[in-house]
Amino acid sequence: MNMDLSIGEASRVDLLAETERLYREVAEELAVATRRVSEGDMGEVAGAMRAMKDLRAAFQMVMEERTRVEKLRKQAGGVVNEYALDLDAARDEIGRRLARLRGAG
Numbered sequence: 001m002n003m004d005l006s007i008g009e010a011s012r013v014d015l016l017a018e019t020e021r022l023y024r025e026v027a028e029e030l031a032v033a034t035r036r037v038s039e040g041d042m043g044e045v046a047g048a049m050r051a052m053k054d055l056r057a058a059f060q061m062v063m064e065e066r067t068r069v070e071k072l073r074k075q076a077g078g079v080v081n082e083y084a085l086d087l088d089a090a091r092d093e094i095g096r097r098l099a100r101l102r103g104a105g
Contacts, residue, residue, distance in 0.1 A: 015065055016062070016065045016066060016069055019058065019061045019062045019065055020062055022058050022061075023055070023058040023059060023061075023062055026051055026054040026055045026058050027055055029047070029051040029054075030048060030051035030052060030055055033047040033048035033051050034048055
């Protein structure tokens with residue numbers, strides 16, 4: 001069983017990378033705003049609050065996208081309910097049992 005999710009998965013992985021890039025940018029903005037506030041520039045309080053909200057939203061997007069990508073990877077790998085189906089091992093076991101039945105007569 002081979003599921004080709006390369007197109008959908010590639011776009012999701014690109015979205016994940018883009019979301020992580022956004023997260024880093026907002027985190028840098030927050031660090032700069034926090035540094036300015038600690039230096040006494042109270043004009044940056046609004047900027048820090050906005051950056052914090054943006055950071056929270058970006059974090060939520062990253063976590064949702066990682067969950068989606070992980071789910072797609074598990075589906076492509078044949079993982080069902082946290083168990084992976086090893087079809088090759090199952091095929092080998094069926095072959096062994098059929099051989100025993102044939103040998104037994």
